[in-house]
Amino acid sequence: MAIRFLRGLHAITESYKVKGSAYVSDIKYEELVRKVRQHEETISQLVEIIAVTNRRLSELDGKLKEDILIH
Numbered sequence: 001m002a003i004r005f006l007r008g009l010h011a012i013t014e015s016y017k018v019k020g021s022a023y024v025s026d027i028k029y030e031e032l033v034r035k036v037r038q039h040e041e042t043i044s045q046l047v048e049i050i051a052v053t054n055r056r057l058s059e060l061d062g063k064l065k066e067d068i069l070i071h
């Protein structure tokens with residue numbers, strides 16, 4: 001989703017070229033794309049960590065409730 005935004009931004013800046021230079025150069029655009037992809041990967045990893053943690057907490061909660069009911 002963020003990559004689509006950057007592509008749109010790139011298209012807009014291309015239309016504003018003045019004497020061969022753009023407000024956002026191709027190099028800066030590629031750098032932005034790289035950074036956004038890195039952030040997306042980091043966010044995905046964090047979401048996975050949260051999901052695993054939630055599953056573990058849920059399992060522990062279930063075991064605790066079983067122990068309480070048994071005693």
